[in-house]
Amino acid sequence: MQVAAYAHRPHDVVTQIETSQDYDTNQILLILVRGNLFRSADAGVSWQRLTYGLDVKLASSLTDLTLSSSSNTGQEEFFLASNHNGIFRSQDLGSTWTKFDPGLASLEIQHIEAAQGENRFVLASDVTGRVYQLAANSERWETTLEIKNGEIAAIDISWPTEALKAVGTKDGRLWLAKGDAKDWVQRSVTDELNSDEMLATLELYAEEPTSITLLVGTTGGRVLKSTDDGNSWTVIGDTLTGSVADIEVVAPADIQKTPSILISTTENGLFSLTADGQWQAQQNGLKTDPQAQEMGEPNFGDLEISPDGQMLFMAGFDGFFRSTNQGQNWESLETLARDTxxxxxxxxxxxxxxxxxxxxxxxxxxxxxxxxxxxxxxxxxxxxxxxxxxxxxxxxxxxxxxxxxxxxxxxxxxxxxxxxxxxxxxxxxxxxxxxxxxxxxxxxxxxxxxxxxxxxxxxxxxxxxxxxxxxxxxxxxxxxxxxxxxxxxxxxxxxxxxxxxxxxxxxxxxxxxxxxxxxxxxxxxxxxxxxxxxxxxxxxxxxxxxxxxxxxxxxxxxxxxxx
Incomplete structure (x- = not known):
């Protein structure tokens, strides 16, 4: 990993990355760069800013991005969250957007997450603690949970089924529910957290159709794992520097094999979990920037994996990073051309x-x-x-x-x-x-x-x-x-x-x-x-x-x- 020698001018701060479900054929990526939306149709080599239909109060107000794809309908829908203007939806790979906020009680949306399964299913949360869900055939958001105290840190839906959804607050409280049910069960990792540690991110995945694994990443650089719906927890891997920014699980081609767990940390980028349960750094080509620390910003954030598991993408303070060999080497790709x-x-x-x-x-x-x-x-x-x-x-x-x-x-x-x-x-x-x-x-x-x-x-x-x-x-x-x-x-x-x-x-x-x-x-x-x-x-x-x-x-x- 390299350290930049100068304060980054410009610094194309990338915060969110999503790939098309058909990435293998169309090479389409969408990213958020300092709150602006860009799309690439050539695996990140060139980019176009997307604005059509995004009637937002501030150009930098876009907060989160997710893709919902349904194997039943073949429909791909991108959903975009804004901290001023609610939620936007695109059904043409981001070319055009329409406001999609029926049922929202607040237009200040922080998180949005979608399932990749048989049917469309989307979760979103706002700054007031409300959690909304969008069912398969619905055109209206429905409030499914209200958290009165505590800031929501992350939401997720399990794959490859929609068997479980989860919401986590920074103080370590968790809410779990199955399918589109509104009956949430409360769990907690609070007792597992150190005094200065908070919940930062979470990930759900199904090792078997009836067995959901829950992973929680913390601001203290740890990953906690539960295989019993959050009743008990074990720490996996060693403690890393910085906060866990994102957790991704790669489904194996052979269903008899264990899924691969990858994480990004705010300080050092990518780590993969080895067979003996330790985190292995995969940072060759990733760049950190002293200006990130000066400004209190993370060096790395969102981690995205192509549907076939071969391509990895990392969001960074220093820009957009791509790996074509499952994280062994990284290259930095320009997101905003110098001659713009x-x-x-x-x-x-x-x-x-x-x-x-x-x-x-x-x-x-x-x-x-x-x-x-x-x-x-x-x-x-x-x-x-x-x-x-x-x-x-x-x-x-x-x-x-x-x-x-x-x-x-x-x-x-x-x-x-x-x-x-x-x-x-x-x-x-x-x-x-x-x-x-x-x-x-x-x-x-x-x-x-x-x-x-x-x-x-x-x-x-x-x-x-x-x-x-x-x-x-x-x-x-x-x-x-x-x-x-x-x-x-x-x-x-x-x-x-x-x-x-x-x-x-x-x-x-x-x-x-x-x-x-x-x-x-x-x-x-x-x-x-x-x-x-x-x-x-x-x-x-x-x-x-x-x-x-x-x-x-x-x-x-x-x-x-x-x-």
Missing amino acids: IVSLAVSPNYVNDSTLAVASYVGHLYLSHDGGETWEITNRGLEIPRFTRTFDAVEPNYDPRRFFDIQFSPTYSIDQTIVASTLWTKLAVTHNTGKSWNLLAMPKTMRGLTIALSPDYVQDQTLFVSSEDPKIYISTNSAQDFTVVGKRPPFKGNYGSFLVISPNFKADQTLFTSGELGIYKSEDSGKNWEAITRDTQIATLGDLQIAVSPNYANDRTGSISLR
């Missing part, structure tokens, strides 16, 4: 200069002077040593040039100025149409910088900067210095709030920004802000982009879109 466009700007003089500017996710800024027919990289002054202050080589995954926003000066035809923002503290500014760039630092460490330049920039050299931080900054000397001009409400998400300026700013001093209540407006150059969409549907939409008409002074027109 994160910001596009059109020259205010486009009718004459046909100029466009693009900021990629990591590494490059691009300019086109022919309306997008051809593009050139414009990176002079943005070389990596100017960011790292060293000539030491940097791995591609740790390139510090992660971009967020790019904007032309409204008076670009005169001042030739373009401004771009990068991770944490830097603005990149050119005054010569991108021939060279200067790096300028913000007064404090921030991320997700968005930029708005004054319509009279050539005269007043004024620009505003917003970020994840509530403060709004102003510079009146072309980003040489910044001061705090005002504050807006805190903004949740991986990006800063969107920021736009009135084309008539010199007269009306008006700015707009996005936030938890939709759109906020300032009429005093950013000093004070009012939520102008507080009592409208827009207030529920979340992560917004805003545009205002070039003729705003007369038509008072604006538009919004979901980011």
Whole structure:
């Protein structure tokens, strides 16, 4: 296992992985990356973000993902949980999604799990402690259990039958029920836990049709096993470092053989249980990152196995890992391409200069002077040593040039100025149409910088900067210095709030920004802000982009879109 030498920029934090039941033929994977949904149809080599039908309040609000497949109907259904918008369902391998929340008492869903058997059967749980089930032919969720005290840590359904379902809370209490029954039996592993140990995950599997084995993984790096419906427990294997993040059981091709037990741990990745009952590390190629520990995040999480048991996939803070030889070796696969466009700007003089500017996710800024027919990289002054202050080589995954926003000066035809923002503290500014760039630092460490330049920039050299931080900054000397001009409400998400300026700013001093209540407006150059969409549907939409008409002074027109 390798340890990254630099803080991961970018870090495509993968939290959930699901394979199609027909993976052997279609190679389809779905993953959650920082709360966003992606699909691969080539075993993880390339990815497409999926958004159609996902009407979510925040782009990062997706929490859990599961696949239900029925051997009776041949139907594959993906179910997606959100901590703001309930549950979504897809019946076309993730291409389109529909809201699927009839019967839910809360739209804050944390866990969702489905059986892979003869009939569809799905369990879900919300933040209030309710557990819901979706039976084979039902189109409505039914409350099957309510846990009044204690946070639900995990839910599961046994395979290859739907003979048993289980719910576990962090304090070690368990509820078990058979089939679609509502009569739950309470069990516990609390007495088996150490004083600082909690239940982290659980797994059910059937060694025989009438014999269900229950496995519980703990935050103390242990796995407990019960073969008598949770009445007694034994520890299997030795104690590992970190929490047990996931447990998977691989059914043997020969039914006379014992299933293979694999686990992932938050600190070290994959372990398999040997014949003599010990955990064997299988970590060659897995990468940990010091930044995970700094942020209190796990290095590894969800473990997924292809239906034939040959391919393994691991979710990590450092990205997406794949093994083609049952975990003996791992490779890291890119989930978000470096050249993904994160910001596009059109020259205010486009009718004459046909100029466009693009900021990629990591590494490059691009300019086109022919309306997008051809593009050139414009990176002079943005070389990596100017960011790292060293000539030491940097791995591609740790390139510090992660971009967020790019904007032309409204008076670009005169001042030739373009401004771009990068991770944490830097603005990149050119005054010569991108021939060279200067790096300028913000007064404090921030991320997700968005930029708005004054319509009279050539005269007043004024620009505003917003970020994840509530403060709004102003510079009146072309980003040489910044001061705090005002504050807006805190903004949740991986990006800063969107920021736009009135084309008539010199007269009306008006700015707009996005936030938890939709759109906020300032009429005093950013000093004070009012939520102008507080009592409208827009207030529920979340992560917004805003545009205002070039003729705003007369038509008072604006538009919004979901980011």
